[in-house]
Amino acid sequence: MRTVVVSNIVSLDGSYEGPGGDVMALNTDAAFDAYNLERIRAAGTVLLGRRSFEGFSSYWPHVADAPHDPGNRALDDVNRAIGRRYDALPKVVVSDGFVVPADNPWHGTTTVVPRADAAARIAAEKEHGRGDVLVFASRTTWNGLLDHGLVDEIHLMVGPRALPGGTPVFDRPTDLRLLGTRRFEGSDNVLLRYAVRR
Template sequence: MDETTGTLVVGTFLTLDGVMQAPGGPDEDRDGGFELGGWSVNYWDEQMGEVMDSQFADADALLLGRRTYEIFAAYWPNVDGADDPTAAKLNSMSKYVASRTLDRVEWNNSTLLSGDVVEAVKDLKNERGDVIMVQGSQDLIQTLLAADLIDEFWLWIFPLTLGEGKRLFDDGTVPAALELTDVDTSSTGVQMLRYERAGEIDHGSFTLDEEAE
């Protein structure tokens, strides 16, 4: 676990089998020939909107990969913040974009991170000292997982399986114990879970001791 002062949170939508690819629409991310996008849309209810507003209220800054930044930047500036607290927060909060291909970022209060992404995120956590949330950004999350930089997971588990697609916990995930700190369940069966890092894994065994001779 890194020793930086800020809190890095991964907030993402997942299927029961761990897929996070393209929850919001068929054309969101077709990498690998993925044709099952939009799987989260028909599960939304009023409670999920309230929890979403609450979670973004708890975040101080947003960290995004290139693809998710482009999706968000094309959508959220067109949503009226007067009627949508999440839009108001996203459009006004500080945003940091990790990309090797973008030359500039134009969404309000966005900054392009340069150089090594792991070192840039460590510096960002130390400089800010507050809560930075990663949304989407599967490729970026794999780098952050391998570097052991993630402090909390805010996971929304949708009651379906896809059998294919990009997964949150892929190769390179560091073994770690987690503590469940909050649970909400929507009327459609979506579980909204918060986990915090809880040190190392405490290994044990159910093997029975051999009887004394």
């Protein structure tokens, strides 16, 4: 059975994004990039909400095709590899009424599933295929899947910044069991890996 893994960066006070939806307020450093590459290499399917899909699909294909630029972290080997892996993987988007535009670079690798069908689709994904079902960002989507017992692990990279007034990463009480912690050389971010208690 495949594992559904949620991977997000959060502030020290548990915010998923800063006030006004500002995700750039989070400490997305080179350690964050390296861990994202680890996670996406272990994935067989990417699960996203509509808003995350729109942001990711307008960004990552351009990074994947960009020439190497060691002076620009966004275009280094790690980020270009993330972009290429995103391009190759099948994507499932949970949304009501969203249609992937024909000119979207991920049009051919994306399936849109209505919210009412999301739990059944993810349960089926867990039974078939290889690699993790990986959820980046997409807070509304994965918080909803917690109610159905479909999230297996939550990996939170905690940054050294508090963001009062930001959006909390959890929107419901959730019991977790610590699987491990990890520090990254040259980074003030700390990774906390949890299993969801059932």
